[in-house]
Amino acid sequence: MKYISLLGASGSIGTQTLDVIRSHPDEFRLVAMAIGKNIEVGRAIIEEFAPELVSVADESARMRLHSEYKGKVKIVCGEEGLIEVATHPKATIVVNAVVGSLGLVPTLKAIEAKKTIALANKETLVTAGHIVTEAAKKNEVALLPVDSEHSAIFQCLQGEQSKHIEKIILTASGGSFRDKTREQLENVTVEEALRHPNWSMGAKITIDSATMMNKGLEVIEAHWLFHLPYEQIDVLLHRESIIHSLVQFRDSSVIAQLGTPDMRVPIQYALTYPDRLELSNAKPLNLAEIGTLHFQKVDFTRYRCLQLAYEVGKAGGSLPTVLNAANEEAVEAFLQGRIAFLAIEEYIERALEHHQMVKEPTLDEIRKIDADTRHYVRSLLT
Numbered sequence: 001m002k003y004i005s006l007l008g009a010s011g012s013i014g015t016q017t018l019d020v021i022r023s024h025p026d027e028f029r030l031v032a033m034a035i036g037k038n039i040e041v042g043r044a045i046i047e048e049f050a051p052e053l054v055s056v057a058d059e060s061a062r063m064r065l066h067s068e069y070k071g072k073v074k075i076v077c078g079e080e081g082l083i084e085v086a087t088h089p090k091a092t093i094v095v096n097a098v099v100g101s102l103g104l105v106p107t108l109k110a111i112e113a114k115k116t117i118a119l120a121n122k123e124t125l126v127t128a129g130h131i132v133t134e135a136a137k138k139n140e141v142a143l144l145p146v147d148s149e150h151s152a153i154f155q156c157l158q159g160e161q162s163k164h165i166e167k168i169i170l171t172a173s174g175g176s177f178r179d180k181t182r183e184q185l186e187n188v189t190v191e192e193a194l195r196h197p198n199w200s201m202g203a204k205i206t207i208d209s210a211t212m213m214n215k216g217l218e219v220i221e222a223h224w225l226f227h228l229p230y231e232q233i234d235v236l237l238h239r240e241s242i243i244h245s246l247v248q249f250r251d252s253s254v255i256a257q258l259g260t261p262d263m264r265v266p267i268q269y270a271l272t273y274p275d276r277l278e279l280s281n282a283k284p285l286n287l288a289e290i291g292t293l294h295f296q297k298v299d300f301t302r303y304r305c306l307q308l309a310y311e312v313g314k315a316g317g318s319l320p321t322v323l324n325a326a327n328e329e330a331v332e333a334f335l336q337g338r339i340a341f342l343a344i345e346e347y348i349e350r351a352l353e354h355h356q357m358v359k360e361p362t363l364d365e366i367r368k369i370d371a372d373t374r375h376y377v378r379s380l381l382t
Contacts, residue, residue: 001026001027001028001029002027002028002029002092002093002271003028003029003031003088003090003091003092003093004017004021004028004029004030004031004091004092004093004094004095004271005031005032005033005085005086005088005091005093005094005095005110005115006018006030006032006033006034006085006094006095006097007033007034007082007085007086007094007095007096007097007098007103007106007121008034008036008095008096008097008098008099008103008120008121009033009034009035009041009042009045009097010035010036010038010041010042010045011036011097011098011099011202012202012205012263013095013097013120013146013263013267014033014035014095014097015041016263016264016267017095017097017267017271018030018045018049019264020264020267020268020271020279021049022048023279023280024277027271027272027277028271029049030045030049030051031051031052031053031088031090031091032051032052032053032054032055032084032085032088032090032091033045033049033051033053033054033055033085034054034055034056034081034082034085034098035054035055035056036056036057036098037056037057037058037061039056039061039064039065042054042056042065043065043068046065046069046073050072050073051073052073052074052088052090053073053074053076053084053085053088054069054073054074054075054076054085055075055076055077055078055081055082055084055085056075056076056077056081057077057078058077058078059077059078061077062075062076062077062081079102079105079106082098082102082103082105082106083105083106083109085106086106086107086109086110086113086115087109087110087112087113087115091110091115092115092116093115093116093117093118093270093271094106094107094110094115094116094117094118095118095120095146095267095270095271096110096117096118096119096120096121096124097120097121097146098121099121099123099202099204099205100121100123100204100324100328101123101124101127101321101324101325101328101370103121103123103124104123104124104127104128104132104366105363105367107119107121107124107132108128108131108132108135108363111132111135111136111139111141112135112139114139114140114141115141116141116142116144117136117141117142117143117144118144118146118267118270118271119143119144119145119146119147120146120147120267122147122217122218122220122221123217123324123328125220125221125224125225126217126220126221126320126321126323126324127320127321127324127325127366127370128321128361128363128366129220129221129223129224129320130224130360131362131363131366132224133224133227143225144270144273145221145225145266145270146266146267146270147218147221147266148244148245148261148263148265148266149170149171149218149222149244149245150218150221150222150225150245151244151257151265151266151269151270152243152244152245152246152256152257152266153168153170153222153225153226153245153247153257154225155257155269156245156246156247156255156256156257157226157247158274160247160249160255162226162227164249164250164251165226165228165232165247165248165249165250166232166248166249166250166252167228167232167233167234167247167248168222168226168228168232168233168234168245168246168247168248169234169235169236169245169246169247169248170215170218170219170222170233170234170235170236170245171235171236171237171238171241171243171244171245171246172212172215172235172236172237172238172298173196173209173237173238173239173240173241174212174237174239174296175196175206175209175210175211175212175214176192176193176194176195176196176206176209176210177192177193177210177341178237178239181302182301182302182342185341185342186340186341186342187340188341190334190335190337193206193207193210193334193341194206194207196209196210203335204328204331204332204335207331207334207335207344208327208331210341211303211305211331211341211344211345212298212303212305212306213305213306213308213309213327213331213344213348215235215303215306215309216305216306216307216308216309216310216313216323217309217324219233219235219306219309219310219313220309220312220313220320223313230310230313230314235298235306236295236296236297236298237295237296237297237298238293238294238295238296239294239296240290240293240294241261242258242259242260242261242285242287242290242293243256243257243258243293244256244257244258244259244266245257258285258287259285260282260283260284260285262279262282262283264279264282265279265282304345305327305344305345305348308323308345308348308349308352309323312352315357316359317357317358317359317360317361318355318357318358318359318361318365318366318369319352319355319357321361321366321369321370321373322351322352322355322369322373323348323351323352324370325351325369325370325373325374325377326347326348326350326351326352326373326374326376326377327344327348328374329347329373329374329377329378329381330343330344330345330347330348330377331344333347333377333381338381339381347377347380347381350377350380351373351376351377354376355369355373
């Protein structure tokens with residue numbers, strides 16, 4: 001039996017993680033979770049899974065649930081609540097599925113508590129990869145990728161030696177606007193941006209997919225997960241999302257991981273690693289039915305956010321923190337209808353130009369830079 005602490009239980013990855021737990025009651029038990037502001041969903045999860053500990057966004061939500069579950073479930077809130085969930089004494093695996101840099105400190109605390117980390121929160125490594133990977137190494141903690149692309153790379157590398165890697169290739173669907181030119185993007189709507197052709201995801205990550213910032217963040221995350229220079233990390237457009245990523249080796253062999261688009265597969269692999277279990281209701285891959293797979297070179301002029309991510313990743317230091325924070329603020333402004341779609345990259349560039357880079361930022365410096373960047377972008381929006 002593996003005991004799960006789940007950060008971001010009410011989100012897209014969180015609900016699919018619960019589906020995996022639900023499918024294997026003899027293998028997994030949910031002991032703690034964080035649900036943010038979604039109290040209604042939280043109640044349903046509490047009733048079904050009976051976790052011992054639940055964290056919510058604020059004191060008001062905490063008081064509401066506390067009055068309902070007093071004596072049955074401990075209710076906590078805020079960042080301290082997230083940390084308490086991440087370090088629950090019974091938890092053996094912490095699934096970090098929160099969106100944004102909010103997941104950084106709880107992940108570090110979970111590592112210090114020697115919990116295995118199933119990481120879906122790419123911002124943790126983007127903003128503080130040097131700190132997180134060093135902490136994991138020091139505490140001998142496994143960082144198991146949940147993103148479909150990184151899980152694919154991880155699976156392709158089983159039994160292989162890193163010295164034999166020529167490069168890794170992350171695939172990208174191209175997002176909601178993959179068939180539009182930059183000129184056609186000037187007046188696109190939020191509703192259009194949220195219609196991802198292949199995946200069902202949350203709003204923020206769907207917009208990131210449309211800008212390709214999601215792939216840019218994944219490039220930076222891959223750098224830290226697999227300890228490779230950016231020159232050995234490529235991105236390939238693949239509209240069907242059947243090949244989730246590939247590894248090319250020194251002898252020119254290429255190994256790929258394939259499957260129908262279903263996030264439960266990488267989630268379950270992270271929870272069961274190094275074993276595999278049957279996945280209920282999963283659609284088997286039928287290549288004869290699919291017939292043809294398409295691939296295309298990435299146009300960095302078309303996808304400016306991806307180019308920015310490469311530039312920032314190579315420069316390092318505090319710049320990835322700025323990239324991530326500025327992107328989160330700009331995406332939120334777009335979702336609120338305050339800025340145009342193409343303005344997202346403009347605000348990110350302005351934040352990067354405004355920032356004075358710190359070469360090796362501490363955790364406190366990272367948190368301050370994150371806050372300062374958000375304040376700066378918001379000031380541009382007023």
